[in-house]
Amino acid sequence: MTTGMERFGALMQGQTPDRVPIVCNLLDQGAQELGMSIRNYYSRGEHVAEAQLRMREKYGYDTLNGMFYSALEAEVMGCKNIVYADDGPPNVGHLVISRPEDILKLHVPENLNEHPRFREVASCIKNMKKKSQGRYPVLGVVTASFSLPAMLMGIGLWLELFLSGDPMLRDSLLATCSQFCSRHIKALREAGADLIVYSNPVASATFIMLKKFRELALPWIIRDLEEGGTAGVVFFNGGGRINPILPDLISQTGIGAYYLNPFDDITEARELLGRQALIAGTINDIHLIDWSPEEVDREVKKIMQAGKKAGGFIFGTLMMPLRIPEANIHAMIESAIKHGSYAGEQP
Amino acid sequence: MVENMRQSILTVYIQALFDTDKAYALQIIQNALDNGMSPEQVIFEVVIPGMERMIGGMICDNEVTLSQHFLSSQIAEEVTDRLIPLFKTAPEKRGHVVMGTSFGDFHGLGKKIVSGCLRARMFAVTDLGINVTPERFVDEALASGAEVIGISSMMIHTATGERGAKRVRQLLKERGLEDHIRILVGGAPYRFHDQLYLEVGADAWAETAAEAPAVVEQLVREVQT
Numbered sequence: 404m405t406t407g408m409e410r411f412g413a414l415m416q417g418q419t420p421d422r423v424p425i426v427c428n429l430l431d432q433g434a435q436e437l438g439m440s441i442r443n444y445y446s447r448g449e450h451v452a453e454a455q456l457r458m459r460e461k462y463g464y465d466t467l468n469g470m471f472y473s474a475l476e477a478e479v480m481g482c483k484n485i486v487y488a489d490d491g492p493p494n495v496g497h498l499v500i501s502r503p504e505d506i507l508k509l510h511v512p513e514n515l516n517e518h519p520r521f522r523e524v525a526s527c528i529k530n531m532k533k534k535s536q537g538r539y540p541v542l543g544v545v546t547a548s549f550s551l552p553a554m555l556m557g558i559g560l561w562l563e564l565f566l567s568g569d570p571m572l573r574d575s576l577l578a579t580c581s582q583f584c585s586r587h588i589k590a591l592r593e594a595g596a597d598l599i600v601y602s603n604p605v606a607s608a609t610f611i612m613l614k615k616f617r618e619l620a621l622p623w624i625i626r627d628l629e630e631g632g633t634a635g636v637v638f639f640n641g642g643g644r645i646n647p648i649l650p651d652l653i654s655q656t657g658i659g660a661y662y663l664n665p666f667d668d669i670t671e672a673r674e675l676l677g678r679q680a681l682i683a684g685t686i687n688d689i690h691l692i693d694w695s696p697e698e699v700d701r702e703v704k705k706i707m708q709a710g711k712k713a714g715g716f717i718f719g720t721l722m723m724p725l726r727i728p729e730a731n732i733h734a735m736i737e738s739a740i741k742h743g744s745y746a747g748e749q750p
Numbered sequence: 751m752v753e754n755m756r757q758s759i760l761t762v763y764i765q766a767l768f769d770t771d772k773a774y775a776l777q778i779i780q781n782a783l784d785n786g787m788s789p790e791q792v793i794f795e796v797v798i799p800g801m802e803r804m805i806g807g808m809i810c811d812n813e814v815t816l817s818q819h820f821l822s823s824q825i826a827e828e829v830t831d832r833l834i835p836l837f838k839t840a841p842e843k844r845g846h847v848v849m850g851t852s853f854g855d856f857h858g859l860g861k862k863i864v865s866g867c868l869r870a871r872m873f874a875v876t877d878l879g880i881n882v883t884p885e886r887f888v889d890e891a892l893a894s895g896a897e898v899i900g901i902s903s904m905m906i907h908t909a910t911g912e913r914g915a916k917r918v919r920q921l922l923k924e925r926g927l928e929d930h931i932r933i934l935v936g937g938a939p940y941r942f943h944d945q946l947y948l949e950v951g952a953d954a955w956a957e958t959a960a961e962a963p964a965v966v967e968q969l970v971r972e973v974q975t
Binding site: 486488490491492494495496557558559562563566567608609610611612614615642665687689690692724725726 | 768769770771772773815816817818820821824854855856857858859862881905906907908910911938939942943946
């Protein structure tokens with residue numbers, strides 16, 4: 404049987420795998436899988452690892468996800484209150500930066516493993532890596548320096564600061580967040596992450612225009628990835644459209660894979676990126692809550708047709724809402740396997 | 751001649767919004783006032799058309815970004831708050847909206863943008879902030895005589911959860927308030943799924959902040975007739 408690692412490996416070497424690799428981002432679903440509360444689930448890396456392995460086996464997709472929840476990064480940066488829900492991801496309940504002077508007090512741990520919450524993430528990745536024996540790529544997820552401040556001070560204040568605030572304060576905050584991002588990537592790789600999903604929603608075309616992207620966000624993307632390099636890095640949209648920024652990203656950063664938003668056109672992305680980069684095309688997973696299996700199949704088929712034509716293609720989801728019925732997750736994966744097959748096709 | 755001057759002010763103001771240059775946009779407003787434009791003219795002929803053209807995406811072929819929405823709305827709100835007391839006659843309020851993010855949701859950006867649009871369009875807005883309980887939405891709407899409760903959600907579970915708009919609907923029903931108060935929802939999940947507002951028991955949703963004033967106006971009219 405071909406494994407997820409072999410499929411991704413083939414793509415990275417410019418070859419055609421047996422079928423399009425599938426990334427399915429199930430996070431909070433792991434708590435249901437183990438029959439425990441979300442708070443208890445995320446308290447231990449071994450819980451997350453166990454559930455991720457089980458869910459991959461159950462549904463048959465190609466990756467293992469080492470992410471817990473976004474707010475965990477804010478915890479490592481000093482957030483004192485995480486608000487847990489029964490039916491969705493934990494949220495930041497305390498903003499680390501409430502006054503400008505707080506920016507200068509931020510502390511980035513030299514080694515992220517010093518922090519107990521990150522240690523659980525690292526242990527989860529190590530655990531998955533060991534148990535999957537290299538058959539499925541383990542994803543480590545990191546928030547870019549340009550987007551991390553939204554979790555530290557709230558998106559409104561962050562927009563105010565980078566659009567019309569003190570440039571020195573803005574750059575000081577970004578330098579701290581970039582240091583955190585670099586160390587985070589390093590720590591995820593050391594734990595065993597095969598791919599680094601670099602999430603940068605505030606840099607997307609949904610948030611800022613191209614001119615601001617070039618002026619403010621792009622230099623920090625380059626800096627975030629300078630030390631550790633771009634090998635295995637996937638630029639993740641984080642919920643915003645990224646097609647308009649793809650030409651700059653490919654020419655300036657060297658990142659080799661781009662995870663589109665459902666509203667980004669796959670054919671256009673390929674034209675903008677050229678032949679070399681990999682593209683992950685995504686399904687609008689909020690609709691998976693109430694689509695019929697026929698509707699799921701129709702949508703997956705449409706994405707796969709565009710993706711296979713574009714080449715170098717991965718099928719993906721955003722962060723799958725907990726309310727999606729299991730039957731629709733099965734339906735999506737079955738359709739993706741069926742329509743993503745390259746059997747009988749010219750490479 | 752005067753019309754040409756107004757048009758030219760509006761054009762440079764829109765360019766400043768497009769460039770997300772807040773300092774320059776505020777300078778244009780101040781120059782207009784210094785050169786004899788009345789506060790009413792500044793609001794109705796520069797600030798509101800500028801905001802609506804920007805947030806309505808009518809400025810260029812590409813979609814306008816959230817940062818441009820945010821800045822246009824923020825300036826509109828700030829300038830309106832500053833200039834309304836200087837109007838010759840106080841403008842009549844077109845309705846009252848109590849607004850906040852749903853319980854468990856800590857993302858306040860969309861609410862801020864919509865609030866600025868509504869205030870500039872002469873609606874009274876009571877901003878309850880983030881992470882608002884259904885009970886508080888209803889209590890505050892009742893206390894302030896608001897016709898509309900606006901509930902913003904960034905995440906699917908806070909949009910569709912039992913302590914969001916669904917519970918607000920239930921409370922309005924239990925207290926016999928459905929004829930007096932309407933529910934408006936908005937936020938990312940509704941953009942990904944345009945029928946979701948029905949599932950959560952809302953009366954309407956607004957895809958963009960620019961649409962919100964018209965939708966609120968309709969809801970206010972329904973309540974008042």
